[in-house]
Amino acid sequence: MMESKSLLERVATEVQEDFQGNRRIMSFPQFMEAFAQHPRRHARSSAQYVRDCFGYYGRETKPQFWGDVTHFGLFNTPFDQGRNRLVGQERAQEQVFKLLENFVREGKVNKLILLHGPNGSAKSTFVDTVMRALEYYSSTEEGALYRFNWIFPTEKLAQGSSIGFGGYQTRTVDASKLESFAFLDEEDIDAKISSDLKDHPLLLIPLKQRQALLQEYIDEWIIPSEDNHSDELRERLDGEDEGDERAAPFTLSDTILRGDLSHTNRQIFDALLTAYRGDFAKVIKHVQVERFYVSRRYRSAAVTVEPQMRVDAGLRQLTVDRSLSALPASLQNQTIFEPFGDLVDANRGVIEYDDLFKRHPDFNKYLLATSEKGTVSLENRILHLDTVMMATANEDYLDAYKQTPDYSSFKGRVELVRVPYLLDYTVEEIIYREQIASVNFTKRIAPHTTFVAALWAVLTRLKRPQADQYPAMIRDIVGRLSPLEKADLYSHGRVPANIGPERARELKSVVPNLMAEGEGSASYEGRYGASPREMKMILLNASQNERYPTLSPLAVFEEMEKLVRDPSVFPFLQMKPDGPYYRHDQFIDVVRERYLDIIDLEIRSAMGLVEEEQYGEFFTRYIDHVSQWLKGEKVYNRITGRYEKPDEELMAEMEATINHEEDPEDFRRGLITSIAAFSIDNPGVKVDYQQIFPMFFEALQEAFFEERQRQIQRIEENLLTYFEGDDGALSSSEKATVETTLENLKSRYGYCDESAREAVAFLLSSRYKG
Template sequence: GALYRFNWVFPEKSIEGGRIGFEEDSDDQSGSYAFLKEKAIRCVIRCELKDSPLFLIPRRERKDLIEEALERHPDLTQKDHFNYSWAIHGDLSQKNKWIYEALLSTHQGDWLEVVRHIQVERFFHSRRYRIGCVSIEPQGNIDAQTKPMSHEGASLPAILQGMSLFEIEGELVDANRGLCEYSDFLKRPPETNKYLLTTSEKGTIQIPNYRAHLDVVLTGTANEKQLNLFKKTPDFSSFKGRLALVRVPYLLEYSREEELYQRHIMRHASGGSVAPHTAEMAALWAVLTRLRRPSPSNHSAELAPAVARLAPLQKALLYDHGEVAFDIKDDQRKLLQQNILALRQEHDESEGEFEGIYGAEYEGRRGVSPRDMMTLIATAAENHSWNSLSPLAIFPELELLVKETSIHEFLRVSTDNGYHDNAQFIGDVKKHYLGIVRQEVFESIGIVEEGEFDRVFVEYFQHIKSFNSGQKYWSEITGKYQEPSQDLMARVEQLLSISHSIPEYRSDLMGRIGAYATENPDQPLDYQDVFPEIYRKLKHSFWRERESTLDSLQNNILQYFTDERKTLTDEEIAGVENTLEKMMNKYGYDSKSARDVISFVASNR
């Protein structure tokens, strides 16, 4: 909700003058000094701790006011974690209390005369402007301190001139009524943190001439290595009861990691060409470095066989969007998709020793950091070997990174049946990227009609459904019932390179169709949505059969960007430009990034 604080306003005329706020030319007729013109104000005393204006109301009346307000809005009390006891039992900070009592005494207990000096203002949390949202760096700055008020004695009203008023300042003060984060908390000198033992428990901080009551959420960050070392110190037992440790592992869903890199890439591209999938492939490699090998013994007997064969790239795709490898049986596919959370939590309680330090070994504990990856992307953006910033510029930088074993801890983790093999992950990501861009290039070339794959799919499933049920199917082409074609089914299965039992494979497909129909009774069956991996493999088989034609067309595109363009016919140039237009409109390439990608695909036939 809205947040409010207040200031003390003292006018140029004496408080006893009587008519301040009531003159004919005054903008406000309430008697408040809050809206005085600047020239009519003698001084303004601000509250650094941002006390709530509610604390100006005497406690008994304040309690009645709040309870009356809640009676009018009973829905508020039903909200989770709704707490208003602070508003009833809270009080003014030290400086405000002294000013309040001095004014109350001067006006012989007339509270309305006191609040004439109050100027209420709304404030908003802002990290940029350090208003209720502050991050304290570990370099050892003083978190809070006092200094005498900077007003000259003549500018203060007479009733305040005999008082020792202090201003407080510092990160904790700026963060009050908000959030304070201690960045890299355990890198700070230990002595500078000990005041937090009292502050976190009592909500107060004692500084010279001042005892401040805080209303702030205290958080801190530290890496696991620092935490493990801290646990061995005598001070940890004192801090333990005052800390709630929250694990924040590296991201394990590469699409979320991609969002971080995408923002970073836009800053470093400097208006240059950026190929699609650049952030995606960098994020995928980063996630692969963080994964741990799943152990079949930690899972049910039904799930264990699928878990045992789960490669790092397959696990990353499963975590991100539930994709399961094409050659995994349907029952195991379902089990994997239903147990993603179990896989994610498998190593939550794992502990072990690494390089002499014992501690937690949960998944996401180790791996490349986003900061290192963003530095790598910035370096790749300066590589002019390519026409655009693309995964092709990222891969060479990754190859250099994995050689820096003395710098990066995650590179010293032993490989485990394919996991933690960071150099191999570069090849895995490159192969995955090749599959994606090959499909984009070939579809843009358009050697196969857009609806041809859909037609083959529909025919194939129509035939196996008819074959399994022992019934004829209705042919839209002939307008007759016909027997299913063994040749057509065998032809498609040959393109798909089915490695296990054909009858079992067909049965799995029909089971998936039935399950989809049951779960989505009101939606038409879209084969591409239900079987994306089969659809993709069928396309690749079609393209493999037309490899020589595709090679020729790709060469035309590469020649188009060189002096050899003049050797192309008008028809070939039109075909090239049509392909480039599709790549731009459908996939987001520009001419530079399209050229790099087509060259990459052509060199990896």
Template sequence: MASMHSKELISNLSDSVKREFKEQKYILSYDEFLEVFSKEPRKLIRNSAEYMLDMFKYFGVSEVKYAHNITKRHFKLFERVRGKNKPAIIGQEEAHENIYRVLEQFVRQGKVDKLVLLHGPNGSSKSSTAEALAHALEEYSKTEHGVVYKFNWIFPSDKIGYEGLGDNFSKHIGFGDESPTKNGNKSFAHLEDDEIMCKIVSEMKENPLFIMPKKERIELYKKFTENNLYAEDIPVYLEEGALGAKSKKIFDSLLVAYKGDLEKVLRHVQVERFFYSSRYRVGIASVEPQMAIDAQDRQVTMERNMQNIPPALQNIRIFEPQGELIDANRGFIEFADLLKRPLEAFKYLLTTIEKMNINLPSGIADLDMIMMASTNEKHLDAFKNSPDWPSFKGRFELVRVPYLLSAKLEQKIYEEDIKIIEKTKKIGPHSLILLAKWAVLTRLRQPDPDYYDPGLRNLIARLDPYDKQALYDGNEPSNTYTEIEKGLLKKNVEDILKESQSSVAYEGRFGASPREMKMLLYFAAQNERHDSLSAIALFDEIEKLTRDRTIYDYLQFEPRGGYHDYREFIKYIKTQYAIHFHKEFLSALNLYDELQYVKALQRYMRNVTAYIKKEKILNDITGRNEEPNENTMEEMETLMGATGNKREIRERLVAKIASWRVERPLDELNFAKVFEIELSTIAKRIYESKEEEIKKIKTAMMMHGSEDYNNMPKEIFQLCENTFDNLEKVFNYTRKNAWESLVFMNSSKK
């Protein structure tokens, strides 16, 4: 039974594969190919740039919101998971937009004539970007929209009606044979393997249209696009495309043998759909930084497996082109860390890029591919000082790939690693965002006030790294600024981001690498002193990382205006953690219900709005319109610690809501976020009134794990246990992490 079941399974699988093979048109005769071409001519004459540009469009776009009303186009192909430990690329929308624009430029001019050089600091996603493009090509080529064809030469055996491969040339597979045969003028494309004497593949993967003479293929295109918008221009690719040396020799020999009968020559053409593959180097190749030629060829005519070629071809030398450039033809090649190679090893690229061909012993091989390379900034700086740089810069399209300047985005980079880590260890609250904040802080540059309009210079001069980071994350600057000043800063975030981009030492070039931060995550997870990957465990690892300043450039910068001060940044994230935990600890004590005070604030703002507009307000209980309740307003203002002119206080709070609505017109009004500072003040005042009670519980909880903890009065013990439970269930701490955080918070106040 099991055996029958297996046979049935294999039979069904086989039928499915055969059906897909037929539906996908994997193998076509030349006639069948022209039939496909007639229906969608543009799709089948795309060069590599058009193909990749269509690929970008195929996977779609969305918008990503950055800081304060800055939105960027996001290409969805970069969010596609490329395999285990290769997550989506985060935050490089500008770099990807620049790649897209370069492709558009190639398409407009009808040819690819530059190498796209991705440059940036180590670990900034340069290689990941190239990998994502290669992966997208693989997926796109499997779709009907991304169909792409190459061709093979087929020579049949005498089983199909020919008289074999003897010495009499007129009898060789119909060459010059005008007599009718069993096969007639049918294509050999669909012959079975045992009916084929010899199959010669074209390593260049040329477009099958190039088999047709130039004049005829152009006329055919005009015919098929008579009512098509694309008919007004003949594509450069169609007009200038040519067969490789190997296929050209075979074509010419067959044409001579058949006395100019093109129809008979085309019988030998088997059109084959192919799929891009990085693994098998089909249309995609990657060149590592090593001294090696990227294309060569070898003679194959005399090889044993070529002995069955027809005599008409045995008197010509057939060469098989090889190498990464050949493998990548009609697709994409990446030169990883290009500038690590000796200059002599890639000088040939100058003429290769300019002419998009390469000289081989057998002739010139025309190339059609997107060339991309990566390099770090140090190697690029050195290369710019080379006497050869002027020759190369006209053939390079530079695309910068910097470190991220948003902690919120930086945190997302770690998410794939976190998925692995959390299988064996819990992730503590705030750990990832604080690590991301520290990393981003090391990357920020002190702004130059002279870059800005005179009215902004004093404001920019006061901008410290912490407020700058808040702006880049789309958050509010600190209360060292007035509401008007905050509005000005938020309005000018884009200019602040652009300030250093024309500088060699641009913002995002230096600082902690995401690779290093990921390494810290794994080290913290392996730390046996902690039962979770907690912020406290990460603080330990950051301090270890920074002990030897000679290892990383950014640790050697002299602090200036609060910037480049990695030690202060460590203190800052520790303080932030203590603040966060303190708030959560107090909440876990159930002494303060934020929701209750949010509702109170909403009532307060209803009264304030009516007060400002000099309107009456509906009393929910009496159902009457009444004057705004002064007692309600004053009580809340006392809790918020607001002093001064009442009208000014109230107008300032109304302006906060107006500002939120202007900046986030599509978002629902979030009272807790708008009045975060006011709510924090309210909570602080409430806790201050219960300071002694809180201190007693905190001291008791720090005794956890000792004999004294278990022997304390039942009422205190239960309150401690309830607080620990709330920290675990509501805020996701482990019991040990909660205890460590209490000790940490207590020591940080000393």
């Protein structure tokens, strides 16, 4: 009993310390002290707050072979151990951040940010992640947010001088001459009225005095105007250090610089100012500044509006805690209304309109004015909002809305941000890995299961490129790109075999143009195809297939085949084939062949017939000879200790192996140019030939294993014999080789006995039948 009491006391102490440490309640003078310490932090609009939240979690530059992209740390959800994070979509991240920057520079939110794309492309995940990041940010010292309440004390505190309350009756200042009523106990309060729109406490300061105060405490500030968009200012703002509050000029928003109290707060403020004969110091005694937190659960500055058939705000009569007699006489004679609804709850934060165009169009018309002016008209008043407005829309619904007369007006008040399906299967695979990790599977997961799902999904999304838009040097290559070659190009920068280094570099340079094809139309690459939702369903169904002991690629292939048999289920299956593209049933065979390539290579490598380093040594030696040959110089022979002419036979043997089609001299010059370009792009990084020329290393491996095909097949057959438990039929050396191979498969590639057996049997039956 004593232990539980001690535990409760400890919890109570910690809660109280947290409450006080977080400064949950302050008087208005205390808030002004906090403002004086961090004026920029406490003078932010909603756009500045959301923009700073992006900066709080940091950003990183991710180098891609076709150019760098920026990834914002908040989308990794570090505040929630990475749970339900956003994978990819860096272009959308960059666009939204730029829009927030634009709102900051203009001093107001004057457009709605509309994320649009196909079903399941992570639009809602994008907004959900931002809201979750804001929730955590609001709990930090840097992200503290404040609103205020009006406090009216009870009669028992009235004794002495009149302050003009209650008509002909008198109310008095309490005997202890409190400087603020903010910290009164509940029994000493007759009425407490919360700020209906979570008004910023600075709005309590009259406009003229507020502007002077801002100018005094914010050392370098900007009033938004057309001049603020100069290149010089943009450079200064873009170079702002997010950890230094005084690193760059601070843009004062319209809300803080010119804004005013809500209608209800203005009524109360004016009534108090009249009652106190203009004594502002007495008015603010009634102000209790309260810290609030962004919360989706409690609809505080983070609200999602589902498709519905009603307006998003309204009015209702205000009722107070105890007695209207606690209010000034001028307020007792008025009917006070308070606004309510989604827009009110979301003020000073973010509101999301989920599936915007699924609502009846009449219920979106008010957004034309609200998104541009930040106002919404109710029965007898206009609400002035400080809210970042976001929405999501399915591409088909957006296309339909574009045909309506209202779209031209709507478009001018909306910023469109496209969120397509991913086209990089290495990134797509991360989604499936994390989806699988969140499910409690009873089966083990075989290597490459998520890979085959990701590759097939991406293949279904790719479009045939428009070859005539590209330079003559590579036009034929672009025109011949198969879906798999295009997927490899997007994901790894891997070019088709035998096109030569110069054309390979040119092809890589136009990848951004390939990705941007159709960007200005409704039929862009990444709009159609299998969504992660469909692929998750395939993976879950595959996990329940009793024919397979593990969740394996073979089970996934079986589920894919079931899916494509009925094209009526999903629209992407109904698309007309375009050359080799949109042939989703054939893509299963394409992916199956790629899977066979992978396991063939892994199983052969696991046999230990040749060490991986030997390929690197062979290729390095070849490059040394090529380099000296081009210079007309000799090569140092480490064995003989002499300088000798470059070995023409060695170079010819290598070039025959990797099967190039160019003139030898042009081919060799192209190799050295590619190596030089790598060194320039990666200063200080050791040259990795396998990274620069992966296709050549694959050709070397293939050539080596072709020479030993019969030996490899025999080892694979012995593996199956071993799995069947008939290892007595194997010689001691054969058994040792099998056990080494199996151990390498487990340690290097993550196989278990069941998945290794399945992979070996599948490979033998598919490629080594004869």
